[in-house]
Amino acid sequence: MAIKPMRVANMKNVLVVYKKSKYELYRNSPDRGVRDFINGDSEDAIRARKSHEEQQKTLETVVGTLDRAGVNHKEAYRARLVDISGEVESNDLAIAVGGDGTFLEVSHYVAGIPLLGVNSDSGTSKGFYCIANRESFAAVIGGIDATPKTTVGxxxxxxxxxxxxxxxxxxxxxxxxxxxxxxxxxxxxxxxxxxxxxxxxxxxxxxxxxxxxxxxxxxxxxxxxxxxxxxxxxxxxxxxxxxxxxxxxxxxxxxxxxxxxxxxxxxxxxxxxxxxxxxxxxxxxxxxxxxxxxxxxxxxx
Structure with a gap:
């Protein structure tokens, strides 16, 4: 399938896919022990709550930046991507907000459009496939035409x-x-x-x-x-x-x-x-x- 050319000024539709943090998943667990752990005062629990805050801020930055640029966008939780898999290719760009796990998940549904990775918490995730983070996202999306692209098998x-x-x-x-x-x-x-x-x-x-x-x-x-x-x-x-x-x-x-x-x-x-x-x-x-x-x-x- 031919790759669609990137459009910034005329970019019409962008799909933003996000992850749920460990804190979000654990606090809603049916296991009381898991809930008690994530709401406790251990170093790991505190780190998980801090990471959750970082991830939320990053998602808000991505969505807010697209809003200010006048770009139409839709957000989807990565575990629900299968429900909208037929709609992915109707976008000009897919953005994975998370780490490499989120990027891999989104890549399974992308064929003819480019995929941009945004590391939602650089302090806890290496994000090999992510070239942007909360601080750099606006610059990356604003100069996306000039940003190098990598084609991989x-x-x-x-x-x-x-x-x-x-x-x-x-x-x-x-x-x-x-x-x-x-x-x-x-x-x-x-x-x-x-x-x-x-x-x-x-x-x-x-x-x-x-x-x-x-x-x-x-x-x-x-x-x-x-x-x-x-x-x-x-x-x-x-x-x-x-x-x-x-x-x-x-x-x-x-x-x-x-x-x-x-x-x-x-x-x-x-x-x-x-x-x-x-x-x-x-x-x-x-x-x-x-x-x-x-x-x-x-x-x-």
Whole structure:
């Protein structure tokens, strides 16, 4: 799908997606122990309440800045995005206000419009994909035409012949639903030369990442940092002594485990992956991110 050109002076519609803070979620928990904790005087509870205040101020700044600029906008809670997924592409820009988790969530619903990340609390969140915060948002949105854009590859998933709706920005984990159990699977990797390798694997799970995601979970597993322009994927069978990461153009995974699962960009999106099921992991449509990620990647050797 062609990427829509950015418009500032003529920007008509912007979608603002926000997260709920830990304090918001915990104070409404049905568990009294959780409610007592978040309203208590421990250092962690105080930090959570302070972070909530910072996040609220950031969201108010984003909305207020758009109001003053005369830009039509709609706000949506990230957990309710699926309810308006068909409306996302009618906007000129999507803004994720939160951290990387919020950015990843929004990216699953974005195809042809750019995505801007705003770190809602820089004191507690690294926000790798976020190039703006409360202090810089007005300047970033005001000069968005001149702001560099980064195009990154994503992963497409086809499970038992059905294409899954989410395009993967960071990584997927294929594993047993019980973290203490092993996962059995047959892994077929397509190499750049057109050949393929097949092997039967028993591991703690298969981790697969994009080039953009190679500085996230895969990096902590000892993986290599891939060039952002790479369209290949990196994979790693966890929990095997001496195992190394490898690159592939595509993967096929056949489950030999009754209680397997596929986790997409974290723990929120999960698909059943039972015995006999086949997952094809391929190249998906790219995503245009507002800002340059290269400077942030300098922290990763």
């Amino acid at each position: 994503r992963i497409e998933l086809i499970l038992d012949g059905k294409r899954l709706p989410e395009l993967v920005l960071n990584d997927i984990l294929v594993a047993h639903t019980n973290p203490a159990a092993m996962m059995w699977y047959v892994l077929t990797a397509a190499r750049e030369d057109g050949a393929s390798d097949e092997k039967r694997v028993k591991s703690s799970g298969l981790l697969v990442c994009t080039a953009a995601g190679s500085t996230a979970w895969m990096y902590n597993e000892g993986g290599i940092v891939m060039p952002l322009g790479s369209s290949a994927m990196q994979y790693f069978s966890r929990g095997i002594r001496g195992e190394k990461t490898a690159l592939a153009e595509g993967l096929a995974v056949k489950s030999l485990t009754r209680e397997g699962a596929i986790y997409v960009d974290g723990e929120h999106i999960k698909y059943e992956f039972t015995i006999g099921s086949i997952l094809h992991v391929g190249k998906g449509a790219p995503l245009t991110i507002v800002g340059s990620l290269e400077e942030k990647r300098r922290d990763y050797a």
